[in-house]
Amino acid sequence: MQPYPVVRSRLVGVNIAPAERIATGLAGGAAIAFGVGQRSVRGMLLAGVGAIAMMRAISGRCPLYRSRAARKGIQVRRAITIQCTPQKAYEVWRDLANLPQFMTHVQSVTLEEGGVSKWVVKEGGKELTWRAELIEDTPARRLRWKSLPGGDISHEGSIDIRWATGDRGTIVEVKMRYFPPGGLLVASALYGFLRKLTAAQIGAELARFQQLIETGELTTGARRVRDLDEDDKAISAQQVSPLERALDIGTSAETSTWTGATNGATNGGAR
Amino acid sequence: MKAVVWHGKQDLRVDNVPDPSIVNPHDAIVRVTSTAICGSDLHLYNGFIPAMKPGDIIGHEFMGEIVATGPACETVKVGERVIVMCGISCGRCWFCKHELFSACDNTNPAGSQAALETLYGHAGGALFGYSHLYGGYAGGQAEYVRVPFADVGCVKIPAELSDEQVLFLTDIFPTGFMAAENCKIQLGDTIAVFGAGPVGQFAVKSAYLLGAERVIVIDAVSERLAMAAQQGAIIVDERHGDVIPRIEELTGGRGPDSVIDAVGLEAHGTGVGAVYDKVKQVMRLETDRTTALRNAIMVCRKGGTVSIPGVYGGLVDKFPIGAAFAKGLSFAMGQTHFHRYAKPLLAKVQAGEIDPRFIVTHRIALAEIPAAYKMFNDKQDGCIKVVAKVGT
């Protein structure tokens, strides 16, 4: 996976880049030390400014950035390079019903009349739903969609697809932008959902997309089906799935069932 | 089934746990016949590797018999006797296709990938039994193991070869071999190997196989030095003071042409640098102790290669980058691309060019593994390599 310039969530949680935090912290610390050292009103003011800077650095949150974020929305951007043709990557994304297979936060996407899709996200026991329409569809190149008014969330996104250099496959770049309703007064379920919408989350979803395209399965360290956590379980059940059919991933050989150590070892083979 | 379960730092137990099952279409289940303790397992034992959870099954050097296969397996068949590569690779991503198997894009689950990306920028492939940073896959010190991408990770073994002849092809033999191969050995080369543990021993053997004129081995444990000497290496005992002047003397003041650091992050050096490292590591200011690596850089000849099969996980301090730059050194390191080496090295074993059994010092049962870790860790009883027979 290639790391791409990442636009972090500017509304919730940490919204200051690490380098800026460190610089702010150092400057704040210096201002406090210098200000307190001066033992004057001006010095104390300087120390106060330093303290605010320190708080900003320690918490990683800047209130100034927050209001700016409310206007611009939450932007997430991430890219991945995978072994398939642009056409194949396009086909998987074009059929939006495939998305919940690798986007764990999306419960379902159903296609309705006139190119409109209905999105359902489950978060903290609550359902968030919205409808979106495709506003650009360039085969093997680009998809762009935008939510329709009246949903729980106002959202727009795009997928850009292009060949990577040499034999490196295809680059899929996802850009998403969410506009929470009511600015900072965000309902708790929505807040939970938005908090998860980081570049890392999209990165994990793209990693799953890559796993499905390249290997036909979703990677897990689970030792038994029973150990898969709930998310994984839902995914596992879907595994011989429309996506696999779309990708034409053959599952030819027969399953030999494993019934456990005590009665399963039907061997007598090589040793 | 019975398995060696990690409960915490220096707390391993043989527990009864549920058998594994086929989870994904390319999985197989292997009934383990032999498994070994690796030097890198000691990092888990000593709590140096983060993201271990109580209940994790450890061990990554194992072999056995296929007892079940998933619906998408094509080459592995039930009843076959196989060794299993300790790294897990999908065989389909760009990295696997370019034989950079340990850099596999797909075998680390998305969650582990995100953690590794934060730590290292990019995530590599998964490993058996080596923490949730490397996928959280259950390990091979157990009676049964779920093997993902079994067609890619299993190598069929002919009946005439014993378990001990082929078991080390899963990890330490390819690791020692790649370390030596990374030295790009030329006619007349002298190779220095820091650390005469199992990987170091295989690095010595491999360096000679690849045409090295002389191999110098540096360690502080008598049995290990004796084993290296038996392989024809010139030995330098760390307990007899600063090793650099002695290596200089052995190489006519020129330094070895390439140096292999087969020690890694738990280096027990001596001197001011080692004390400094130990203090910082205890205070969590530095995660990796690096005496061997510093010595390797200082002693390597100008334009030579420092090859690092020893495991590092985090940050080091007082890294002599100036010396490395001034001398124009090359570095080659990283997790071994096991799948690249298993078959060619198996051919060498079959042809009798090398018999890996020389490394085994202790043969035990699965139930005795926790005690063996302690023995291995304390370097007691001449312990170099422990092999456990399972289920016999």
Ligand SMILES: [Zn+2]
């Ligand atoms: Zn791969």
